[in-house]
């Protein structure tokens with residue numbers, strides 16, 4: 001009880017705590033919406049690939065000494081999302097190989113750049129915080145929050161507007177094409193909002209843990225729900241709750257934000273696995 | 283009667299080689315065309331080419347239709363895909379939705395009607411992946427019906443249905459045809475083909491063996507041979 005009171009106290013007293021919650025919950029919501037589609041399209045790892053690209057771009061941005069890194073990171077990640085999608089359809093380079101290629105390539109180059117042109121004395125610390133998320137979520141400025149809210153609103157709006165089409169393209173692409181829906185365009189929409197979500201989520205959990213944020217809520221929801229809508233709603237709820245709990249715990253016990261949230265997601269996944277086993281037997 | 287599909291000397295193939303060539307036929311609106319041929323003769327490939335999903339290796343395909351319903355031979359849906367029957371049937375309406383994001387009342391009631399028609403209304407809230415093969419086939423057919431304004435393209439629709447359901451389905455398709463929908467159906471059932479279809483297209487080893495009306499087919503040498511063989515295979 002005492003902890004809760006301390007937390008409420010923080011929440012009222014410090015704006016950065018409020019910012020952290022706002023940004024964290026929005027990111028969790030966005031990533032869970034997309035997660036279901038990505039898991040079902042067998043694109044679970046696109047998150048991984050793109051986040052490594054974002055890591056590389058982040059390194060470049062750090063080298064150039066820009067204060068607002070998003071200016072470089074966002075366009076580069078969007079572009080790679082499109083590229084990944086294109087090469088994924090190419091029969092010569094299979095989708096997973098393309099993702100693996102781009103992701104390790106970007107990781108290697110990014111790490112090298114950070115070492116060759118160190119922007120601060122503590123390279124290892126920089127790398128670690130880009131990979132695993134830093135405490136930067138607790139140092140957000142108002143402008144970061146505004147940017148995040150705008151992007152999140154765009155992602156959610158696009159998702160809601162195209163919800164039915166995204167379902168259809170995920171379920172059966174060739175039927176969609178046959179009935180005159182431009183499946184490529186919707187795949188592109190999916191790739192672009194994935195890239196946007198990843199750039200957002202880098203602030204929260206860092207580039208190595210983004211995939212966890214995307215896939216765990218979706219996988220948990222798929223254990224229990226039978227309809228697409230049910231799965232989407234459930235995974236959104238799980239993801240937002242886990243993010244809230246994760247941020248609270250990390251503030252109280254000063255654990256790393258990203259891994260605390262992901263641990264909460266894993267716990268829910270295990271609980272849901274257990275529940276579905278019990279329900280099936282009963 | 284307008285010509286909805288014109289194929290002129292079309293050849294079909296993959297990187298691995300030509301599958302069928304010299305396909306030459308027309309489909310007019312209101313026709314009921316049955317495509318016959320052995321396994322691997324290129325029927326499904328032809329259907330995909332007619333839909334624009336597969337590029338013809340040569341020749342010309344002219345398509346003058348809109349609002350086509352398609353029933354694939356196999357829908358590879360992942361085992362764990364969460365989707366209810368209703369969600370899937372409704373997705374057939376999407377081609378007509380254009381840019382507006384949600385289903386209109388009409389589209390929703392169209393989906394309900396088509397589920398009634400195929401006797402799957404009771405399954406509406408069930409999960410697709412837990413249905414039997416025949417039930418899944420009906421769900422996909424209901425979806426195709428939602429998309430079909432003027433034409434229905436069916437690739438072996440009766441596979442996996444029990445005999446009564448097969449007859450029901452043939453009757454349903456014939457009724458739709460009488461209501462003015464053009465039907466193109468791939469089938470191995472020669473008898474049903476000559477009974478219900480207005481035209482027959484038969485593809486053989488790499489070439490077109492027959493195209494014409496069902497009556498002409500019954501009189502033709504190849505038709506009689508195939509009917510005898512098909513009949514024997516069914517007895």
Ligand SMILES: Nc1ncnc2c1ncn2[C@@H]1O[C@H](COP(=O)(O)OP(=O)(O)OP(=O)(O)O)[C@@H](O)[C@H]1O
Nearest residue numbers: 296297298301319320321322323324325326327328
């Ligand atoms: N994606 C593909 N790549 C290469 N070859 C293919 C591909 N799909 C089909 N084929 C080949 O094309 C030929 C025709 O295949 P198709 O599926 O059109 O036959 P079909 O007439 O529909 O047979 P069935 O009666 O078994 O459905 C076959 O020899 C097949 O091996």
Ligand SMILES: [Mg+2]
Nearest residue numbers: 325326355437
């Ligand atoms: Mg076939």
